[in-house]
Amino acid sequence: MGFEQFGIVSFTSTTKTEKFVDFLKEGKVCGTICKSCGAKFFPPRGDCNFCLSEEMEWFGITGAGELITYTQAMYAPAGFEKDVPYTLGVARFEDGAKVFGRLDKSIPDENIRPGMKVRLKVIDLDDDRLSYVLTQA
Amino acid sequence: MPKVGIIAVGQSAFVRSYPGSIRELAFEAFRDALKGLPIRAQQIDASVVCSAPEYDKQRTPAGLIAEYLGLNPQPTFYVESVCSSSSSGLRTAYALIASGLHDVVMVLGFQKMSEISSAESQERMGRGADIQWEAPFGTMMPAYYAMHARGHFEKYGTTEEDLGLIRLKSSTYGVINEKAVFRKSLTLDKIMEPKYIATPLKMMDCCANADGSSCVLLASEQKAKELCEKPVWVRGLGMATAPINMAGRDTFSGLKCAQLAARRAYDMAGLGPKDIDVAEVHDCSTEAEMMAYEDLGFAEPGKGKDLIRNKETYREGRIPVNVDGGLLSKGHPIGATGGSQIRTIALQLRGEAGPMQVPNAKVGLVHNIGGVGIYGNVSIFSVD
Numbered sequence: 001m002g003f004e005q006f007g008i009v010s011f012t013s014t015t016k017t018e019k020f021v022d023f024l025k026e027g028k029v030c031g032t033i034c035k036s037c038g039a040k041f042f043p044p045r046g047d048c049n050f051c052l053s054e055e056m057e058w059f060g061i062t063g064a065g066e067l068i069t070y071t072q073a074m075y076a077p078a079g080f081e082k083d084v085p086y087t088l089g090v091a092r093f094e095d096g097a098k099v100f101g102r103l104d105k106s107i108p109d110e111n112i113r114p115g116m117k118v119r120l121k122v123i124d125l126d127d128d129r130l131s132y133v134l135t136q137a
Numbered sequence: 138m139p140k141v142g143i144i145a146v147g148q149s150a151f152v153r154s155y156p157g158s159i160r161e162l163a164f165e166a167f168r169d170a171l172k173g174l175p176i177r178a179q180q181i182d183a184s185v186v187c188s189a190p191e192y193d194k195q196r197t198p199a200g201l202i203a204e205y206l207g208l209n210p211q212p213t214f215y216v217e218s219v220c221s222s223s224s225s226g227l228r229t230a231y232a233l234i235a236s237g238l239h240d241v242v243m244v245l246g247f248q249k250m251s252e253i254s255s256a257e258s259q260e261r262m263g264r265g266a267d268i269q270w271e272a273p274f275g276t277m278m279p280a281y282y283a284m285h286a287r288g289h290f291e292k293y294g295t296t297e298e299d300l301g302l303i304r305l306k307s308s309t310y311g312v313i314n315e316k317a318v319f320r321k322s323l324t325l326d327k328i329m330e331p332k333y334i335a336t337p338l339k340m341m342d343c344c345a346n347a348d349g350s351s352c353v354l355l356a357s358e359q360k361a362k363e364l365c366e367k368p369v370w371v372r373g374l375g376m377a378t379a380p381i382n383m384a385g386r387d388t389f390s391g392l393k394c395a396q397l398a399a400r401r402a403y404d405m406a407g408l409g410p411k412d413i414d415v416a417e418v419h420d421c422s423t424e425a426e427m428m429a430y431e432d433l434g435f436a437e438p439g440k441g442k443d444l445i446r447n448k449e450t451y452r453e454g455r456i457p458v459n460v461d462g463g464l465l466s467k468g469h470p471i472g473a474t475g476g477s478q479i480r481t482i483a484l485q486l487r488g489e490a491g492p493m494q495v496p497n498a499k500v501g502l503v504h505n506i507g508g509v510g511i512y513g514n515v516s517i518f519s520v521d
Contacts, residue, residue, distance in 0.1 A: 007273020015269060042384060043270040069291070069389045071283035072336040073275065077260035080275035088280055088335075090383050098384040102274050114291045131273070 005129050009079040016046025019058065021130070029120040029132045031097055032056040042097040064137040065093035067116040070103060091118045091134050104135035111136060141234045142361030142368030143518070144241075145170040145354040146480035151318045151468040154251035155348035159195060160205035163247045166350035166473070167206050170243075176354070176364055178207035182239035185229050186215050187222035187246040188472030191261040192253065202245060212239075219265050220421065221507035222246060223351060223475035224514035228374050230355045240360045246477075247350040248470035258346055265508045267382045279343050279422060281383070281509035283335035286424035288389025290337065293439035297337050300423035301328040302445045304341045304465055307420065309451070311466025313492045316477075318347045318468035342423040347468025351476025353483075369483045372500075373406030373517035375399060381511050390439075394513030395432035395506060402502075402515040403434075410434035413456060413517070414498040415485045417478035419506040420463040429504050430458070433515070457495045475505040475514065486520045 003018045004010040023030040031042030036053035042061065047054050070089030080086075087103040089112075103112060104121065117137035124130050147170025149155070155162050163186075171177065184206075186199035195201055203213035218225040223246030230242040250258055263276040289295045308323035323341065332340040355361075361368040377397035380386060387393070403409050410433060418433070420426035430441035435456045444450050450458035461467065461481045464474060482501035484490040503516045 008275060009273055011264065011268040011272050043267075043382060069284045069288040071280050071287060071338075072333070073277070073280045073283075074333045074335065075259070075277070075279075076256075076275050077263045077277045078254075078256045079260060081256065083275060086275065088274060088276070088284065090284065090386075090389070098386070100271055100274070100383040114287065 007129065007131050008083065008125060016054070017044040020044055023058065023060070024122050024130050024132065027122045028060045029099070029122065030058045030060050033059050040097070042099060061093050061095070061097050061099065061120055063094045064117045064119055065091035065099065065134070067091050067112070067114055067118050067134065068098070069114055070112055087112060089134055099134070102133050104133040107136045139235045140358040141231050141355055141371045142358065142365065143353055143371070143479070143483050144356045144361050144365035144368055145174055145176065146483045147171070147352040148316055148477050148480050149350040150316045151347040151349035151470060151477070153318060153347060155249055159193065159198060159247060159249050160201055162249055162348060162350045163202045163245055164205060166247070166352035166476070167245065170352040170354055174364070180241055181208055181211060181243050181354070182241045183212040183233060184208050184243040184245060185226040186213060187217065187226040187244065187476070188248050189217060189219050189222060191264070192248055192250050192471065194252065218507040218512040220419065220469070220471050221475055221505040221512045221514045222472045223353070224503065224505035224516060225376070225512070227353060227475065227479060227516060228376060228514065231371055231374055234355055234357050241354065241356045244353045244355070244476060245350070246473040246475060248472040249348045250346040250470060251348050255346065270382060277335070278509060279338050280335040282422040282424050283338045284383070285389050285428065285509070286337050289424065289427060292390045293442070295427060295442045298329065299442040299445060300342050300427060301325055303420065303423040303426050304328045306445065306451060307459060307463050307465040310460050310493060311462030314462045314467065317462045317466045318345060319462070319466045338422055338424065344421045344464040344469040347470045349468065349470035349473040349477070351473040351480055353476050353479050367487050367520065369486050369518050369520055371516065372519050373402035373404070373408065375402030375405065375515040377401065377513045379510050379513070381508065391428050391432050392506060392510035392513060394510050395429065395504060395515065398513035398515040399433045399504070402517050406517040408500065408517060412500050413502045414500050415460065415482065415495045416456065416458045416502040416504065417461070417481050418458055418463070418504040420459055420465050421469055423465065425506065426459065426463065433502065433504055452493070452495055460493045460495060475503070478503045478505055479516070482518055486518060
């Protein structure tokens, strides 16, 4: 399996950024940096829209981030029904990367608010799938 | 720039489930637009058909609809920008006419959403976001707008009740719009019942799926004057785009694409927010209308809540917004929505909006967003 291992339900099977999944297996959430002009991307990209290069290297998003916004979904689209309720959010990390994802279910509801410190954690899902969550730092 | 005018507008009733096929649904708006006019299919030089294809079983609906409406052998093609498809259709039709290529062009928007379940439809809508990096988490449109609502609350102190007041206004006008799907009168208590879809948005903060069609007929200045007693002129067309991925957004308290589209439309028209007499904004959620107040310059950033608290966006207020009930009450048949908004503004500017009429409305604006701020279309119209 390749990129379709990422996420609860996958809609993408092949991508130049397939190594994202290999890094998840090592416990890392990674973006890409253009080797030619240094532009940094998260989510990772295989092509640089600034200098047109496709030479990329990977960087890990580490350290603490800050939750910018969130929502607790009480309904889910087809394929995700068994997960509700779940919380989706966006966080900004120290190096400027913004990351969209689910919040760790173990975070007490009353702790979830914009400004909460978070870090990224890789999680295993059913059927040999994996993803990441934003967990409280 | 040559003048381009709207010479006819039509809309089907928006309903939960239309008892017919998509070609018949499209015909409803076409018939409504042409009734009482000396124009028939033979005088339409080209058509632009707009919908969101993921709901259609029919492949390439433009050809099918052109045939059923009697528009063969003239050119027809499909334009899509999800929820703002028919505003993008308007932009296309304008260019076709202003370039001199065609004299009379029709924009036909439609959507029959009822053939799939609500959960399936949410999944398809969720795929209107980034399917590689976001949809694998279980995304849906209300959740995206909910994150913007949270961002707005956090930055400006807006409350759930402020959003509730927007739904209350919507229901006031939904009751008197015979084409709306949701015509029940609501109380603020009912609106505030804690039935959350995606916090802080509740059931009543979100618009409903619907089946419907809309039709806008445009013509060059000369043709418009020949064929129509009171053309409504296209004065400004602004369109802008923004990153589809939430990680590409700088802020969650407004939509950049709408702000830039508004500036472009105002610049083209040589007008500003204070010149607008009546507006239709894309209220797929109450938060979407709240952000529109600010993105369009009707209120300073963070002051949108004062507009609704002071009833400034009611029919009698300083800047009436969505006095046809908006998407919240009319329903939101994706491809038909923009055309329905344009229809409302055209009727307002002609003084034909019946019980919804804003007195002396001369300049109107349509704000129509595709996805959660991927595509922003702002269009300005006037009768002079």
